[in-house]
Amino acid sequence: MYLTPKFHIEGTDQLERLSRSSADLWNQICTWYWRTVDRQNHWLSKTATRRWHCKGHGRLPSQTAQEVAEQFYQAVGSWHDNDRRGNPPKRCDKEYNVLRWTYQGVTLRDDGVLRLSTKRGEDSILIDWPVDEEPRTVEIGKSSGGFVVRAQYDTEPVDRTTGDKIAGIDLGEKHLAAVFTGQDAFTINGGELRALRHYQNSLKAKLDAKIDRKERGSSRWTKLVQTKNKQLDHIDNKITDLLHKLSRKVVEMLLERRVSAIGIGDVRGIRDRIDYGSQMNQRLHQWAYGEFARMIEYKAKLAGITVERVDEAYTSQECPQCGHRKKPSGREYACSECGFRGHRDVVGAANIRRRYVAKRKYVGNDNSSRLPGVMASPSGVRFHPHLSCSSRSERKTNRQFA
Structure with a gap:
């Protein structure tokens, strides 16, 4: 099983810029997805969306950009699973959006610091990590007091029971x-x-x-x-x-x-x-x-x-x-x-x-x-x-x- 620690970190100019870029990409995906549905009655596949909007993104790392498309299609899938009741994910002019890294872009250093990959030529994002296990995924989202980090890591249960x-x-x-x-x-x-x-x-x-x-x-x-x-x-x-x-x-x-x-x-x-x-x-x-x-x-x-x-x-x-x-x-x-x-x-x-x-x-x-x-x-x-x-x-x- 896995656990998801949640903790706050101070905002930096780099996180602000990447979070805004993630929001811009979300709005762009929303716009073109629903424009294609309205004008051509065609539902774009996740593969096509990633190829047209995420591949070679100017500011976001490739995997982080692809995760934005993953977030959008999860929201669309949830809307479909609910028999299309409620409001589907639409363009909402987000100012900030969640940044997500999978295990390929996460490295746990020997000094207990997580290194999150960025675009070539930019400094990596470094975060103090309170657990010895390397996380599978890391999410960073904007909050009122800075940014919130959520990271999932695997753990094994420890049997503490003494009876039946x-x-x-x-x-x-x-x-x-x-x-x-x-x-x-x-x-x-x-x-x-x-x-x-x-x-x-x-x-x-x-x-x-x-x-x-x-x-x-x-x-x-x-x-x-x-x-x-x-x-x-x-x-x-x-x-x-x-x-x-x-x-x-x-x-x-x-x-x-x-x-x-x-x-x-x-x-x-x-x-x-x-x-x-x-x-x-x-x-x-x-x-x-x-x-x-x-x-x-x-x-x-x-x-x-x-x-x-x-x-x-x-x-x-x-x-x-x-x-x-x-x-x-x-x-x-x-x-x-x-x-x-x-x-x-x-x-x-x-x-x-x-x-x-x-x-x-x-x-x-x-x-x-x-x-x-x-x-x-x-x-x-x-x-x-x-x-x-x-x-x-x-x-x-x-x-x-x-």
């Missing part, structure tokens, strides 16, 4: 994750993420209202747009930091409980099936379940934990003791048939775990096929800026009881 327990994870909006291991349960509170999303939406609405009152292209309009992008980028970074810390905490708590396999509820496609009103729809459409699940998945695999997605349909409505289905109205699930009671999200996690066990025909330490009549309240983890991401840290983790 199985856990089920139910993803949610109020609780980002509810985890049931067969013996105990815990939840990850999503209040901080909801607060950040609420602030992000209100800030965007406030700045958009100010921007709309200014003349487009004026100095005041430009400053407001820059301010908006900078502040929204700052919030996005805080959200990413939150998700990384909480997903790391989930994996560490699973390792503490001797878990070696987990089933994660698969909620992909839920946005296409929901309609709970404008405000609730907005919250659900901004629900970071995909990113959070991905973070848990790759961090768990790095620790040697087996991960599999499990269909989560009706898991929060099905009684884990008798199988009766009932849609709960609050945070507590109460079965009207057998009298079972428990936290609704943990009930979902327990059913996801049971489906995973049945699917894998698991034979091992699984003595919890039937749960007691009353499920114990789960412990809860809240986010705070200095949340410990390691179970071996001496810092205390704030807890609450759901």
Whole structure:
């Protein structure tokens, strides 16, 4: 598997010039691609586009220029895969565009510095690299405070598991994750993420209202747009930091409980099936379940934990003791048939775990096929800026009881 570190670097005149050249090439490809479609009803192939627009580019290295065409055709392919719904990639007069190098143009020197190839006669781009492994691809994109580097490199998982327990994870909006291991349960509170999303939406609405009152292209309009992008980028970074810390905490708590396999509820496609009103729809459409699940998945695999997605349909409505289905109205699930009671999200996690066990025909330490009549309240983890991401840290983790 591979990891993608992300870090910021200061801007240079060379990066500014290359990023602008990449944007010019993107706009040129867009213009001629759609002009050919409109006038000749012909869809240009990637090979033809690279031959006409990328080969022998005046400013960009050959491979970097070809990667611009690759970005464009990936966007076109995504539009086709989505049955041509939404807007296709069009000429948008980009000022900056992402620069991408493949492994042929990347060299890791002995002093831990990456050397990125450029045109003959120009100085190579040098970047301090914090990892011993040479990356497969490197991307450099413009940000409000300079440039952002993203680089992928291969890594091997290290098995840190010490037991054979199985856990089920139910993803949610109020609780980002509810985890049931067969013996105990815990939840990850999503209040901080909801607060950040609420602030992000209100800030965007406030700045958009100010921007709309200014003349487009004026100095005041430009400053407001820059301010908006900078502040929204700052919030996005805080959200990413939150998700990384909480997903790391989930994996560490699973390792503490001797878990070696987990089933994660698969909620992909839920946005296409929901309609709970404008405000609730907005919250659900901004629900970071995909990113959070991905973070848990790759961090768990790095620790040697087996991960599999499990269909989560009706898991929060099905009684884990008798199988009766009932849609709960609050945070507590109460079965009207057998009298079972428990936290609704943990009930979902327990059913996801049971489906995973049945699917894998698991034979091992699984003595919890039937749960007691009353499920114990789960412990809860809240986010705070200095949340410990390691179970071996001496810092205390704030807890609450759901």
